[in-house]
Amino acid sequence: MSSEKVQIVKVAKRLDASNVTEFKQAALKSLEPENAKLVLNFSETSFLDSAGLGALVSILKSTSQDRNKKLALASLSVQVRQIFELTKLYRLFDIYNSTEEAKSELED
Amino acid sequence: MMREGEQRRICVSSSFESVRVLADFTREAVSGLFPENELTNVELAIVEAANNIVEHAYKNSKGWPVEFSVDCLSDSVIFCFNDLGLPFDPATVPIPSFDFDNLDSIAEGGRGLFIINSIMDEIRYYSVEGKNYTVLKKKFAVRLPRPEHYHDFINRDGLLVGQDPLALSIFEETASLMNFAAGFSADSGKKAFLSGMLERISDIFKAEWGTLRFEEKGALVLISAIGICPENNCQQRINLRRQTGIEISAFLAGEPRMGVDSSEGTSSSVLVIPISWSENLKGSIMLGHNSGSFSESHLKKAMQLYRFIGLLIDNRILTGKISSSEESMRQMEMAANMHKELVETMLPELPGLSLFARSKSALETGGDYLAFHKQSDSVLWFMVCDAMGKGITASIFSTLAHMTFKSILFLKENVSPGELLSLANRIMSKDFDRFEMFMTALLGRIDLAQGTIEYASAGHCPPILYRPGSAVELMDTQDFMMGVDVDTEYRTFKAPFTRGMKLLTYTDGITDIVGPSGEPAGVEPLLYACEAEFKRKNIVDACSKIFAEALIVSGNPPQDDISMLGIEYIGKK
Incomplete structure (x- = not known):
């Protein structure tokens, strides 16, 4: 049934209150198709604030409505990882070391 | 890098774009003052505080002033915001849920204050004549003065838990405490447990520490004990400060010592409780770890705590002082009451x-x-x-x-x-x-x-x-x-x-x-x-x-x- 290709979206250098709205819209849009699978690539992201985290929670919640939709986070920098740890939110998400790894997991 | 006594100020207009300006300004100001991982944290706390002003004080209305200053002190950096918006009462902000098995309970927003509380050592909000002040204090990591102050119980790996049943039980409780530190909700059972744990620690320090006090301040739980060191009549104080979900920090004689532990190859922020007696540093307890949940490394820290306690028990000079000071403590109480009544x-x-x-x-x-x-x-x-x-x-x-x-x-x-x-x-x-x-x-x-x-x-x-x-x-x-x-x-x-x-x-x-x-x-x-x-x-x-x-x-x-x-x-x- 996994007809939908895994999409990879690169997250901006900073994901904060000033650009979170467009990020969230783009991510939600790519999750619209049935069985959509999304990998968020954080390889270039060095900063994330609570607004960014909130958007990620919101995106995750939208995928949880449909069990065939999937979300994964990949290539978190040390700084971003630290922020996930601080808020303990890493426990919510599927986090992979690389986009390739995340992609192959979601394709399975 | 800022020097002690230096102040830097900037005023921006209220918008999320300006928050980035403040973030850059902060990083520039405090780079070199904190280790790299702390810099990210400080930047994050500043961004959260500034976001709150834009979003809540000014209700997303642009063009209002956000004044910001950074003061470098000898032991800390003070960040001060002021704005002309609506005043803020942190008590009205709920503690975020940590029930990660229940996605519905996890809110999308409302994490800013929690983040600030977790990162900063002191937070104050107040309003005077229509101006709101947000004052955040971040203390410097204190390296213990000499390498020997990092006691062998910090550096040695693979320690045996030991045979002493008291020490063993303390170790077990400590391990649970560390585990507990990984996720906190205002649960009375856990509170009682934490309190019990601290009383246990306090038992070890018997004469030095007085009654434990327990108070909750919004997202913070403060546990403190005050005692008097009989030798020089100086006040010793231990405060264990629990912030929701993140860390335990503690200070002795009123001084917080976030330490840097380099024993595992990489530098990580840990909490060091220097144990001093008559102003001589006798050693330290490391109590927290700034990342993740209960891990190998936490276990190691817990072991280190055990080792310290073992060391303390073994330390005859110290225990001798403890027993003789019980009587001093009683005498002192009497003297204090008498003085109070006299004057x-x-x-x-x-x-x-x-x-x-x-x-x-x-x-x-x-x-x-x-x-x-x-x-x-x-x-x-x-x-x-x-x-x-x-x-x-x-x-x-x-x-x-x-x-x-x-x-x-x-x-x-x-x-x-x-x-x-x-x-x-x-x-x-x-x-x-x-x-x-x-x-x-x-x-x-x-x-x-x-x-x-x-x-x-x-x-x-x-x-x-x-x-x-x-x-x-x-x-x-x-x-x-x-x-x-x-x-x-x-x-x-x-x-x-x-x-x-x-x-x-x-x-x-x-x-x-x-x-x-x-x-x-x-x-x-x-x-x-x-x-x-x-x-x-x-x-x-x-x-x-x-x-x-x-x-x-x-x-x-x-x-x-x-x-x-x-x-x-x-x-x-």
Whole structure:
């Protein structure tokens, strides 16, 4: 049934209150198709604030409505990882070391 | 990199784009002052605080001022925001859910304050005349001064838990505590457990620590114990500060020591409790880890804690001191009570005068002393003194002075305040020398029949005088402290004291309060408060308000002994 290709979206250098709205819209849009699978690539992201985290929670919640939709986070920098740890939110998400790894997991 | 004493300021207009400017400004200002991982945290906390201002204070309305300053102090950096928006009450913000198995319970927003609380060491919000202040303090990581201070229980791996059943049980509890530190919700069972755990730790330090106090402040849980080190009468304090979900930090003798642990190859922030005795560092306990949940590394830290406790138990010198100090502690309590009762300020009744006296010690007892002495229906003596230092030694000296002043007044009716001080200084001079003690004192005599106030000061803070219709003023005082020179002839100053006038004397505990900026407040805030309050309120209400405010700023118990004595001439009915 996994007809939908895994999409990879690169997250901006900073994901904060000033650009979170467009990020969230783009991510939600790519999750619209049935069985959509999304990998968020954080390889270039060095900063994330609570607004960014909130958007990620919101995106995750939208995928949880449909069990065939999937979300994964990949290539978190040390700084971003630290922020996930601080808020303990890493426990919510599927986090992979690389986009390739995340992609192959979601394709399975 | 900023240097100690340096301040940097910037003002931006309210928008999320400007928050990025503040983030860059902050990073630039504090780079080099904190390790790399802390820099990210600091930047994040600043962004969260600024986002809150844009979003909540200004309701996303652009173009309003957000002033921001960064102050580099010797042990910390203070970040201060001010805005003109809606005031903020952190108590109204709920603690975020950590029930990660239940996605619906996880909110999308509302994490900002939690993040700030987790990162910063002190957070204050207040509003004055339409301006809101957000003051955040981040303390520097303190490296223990010498490598040997990193005790072997920090560096050695793979330690055996040991056979001592007490130590073993402490280790187990510690391990649970570390585990517990990974996720916190305001759950009473866990609270009881944490409290029990701390009591257990406190047991080990028996004589050193007094009762544990437990208080919750919004997202913070503060556990503190105060004790007195019998050897040098200095206050020792342990505070364990639990922030929701993240870390435990602790400080001894009032000093937080976020440490850097480099024993595992990479530098990680850990919590170091230096264990000092008579100001000598004896070792340290590491208690927290800034990342992740309960891990191998936490286990190691827990083991280290166990090792420390084992070390403490083994340390015969230390345990010897502990047992002998139990008796000292009991004796000290008795002495403290006696002092309290001796100098308990009784307010005499004098027609035409309204009086106020209040004192709060930093420790169980202190060196501040306030007294009134009614000589006749129209003559009132007032005395304020402050013996150097805090605690029992200071209180013994203020008691001595109290008895000396009283004896002189008893024997010599027509004495001026200057003469009284000169005599007392002479009588007590050997005691001052022997214990290398100094004391400031202010003695005064109000004569209602003559409408005068006479006073003399031994290096004491100048009294504040209010005359209806004019600004408050500081009165003259110039002479040496008591204990400096046996031959000091203290001068007596004289001023009219008539209906409507108010007098305030105080000790330097008020003017030395260290405010959010880290600097002593000085006399200006007190003058300002008197100017505002004395015009509108009677002496008792005005002084009560100023005293209460001083305690709020200084903390309760205060940083130093705080005392105020006020007199108002309300006139005869």
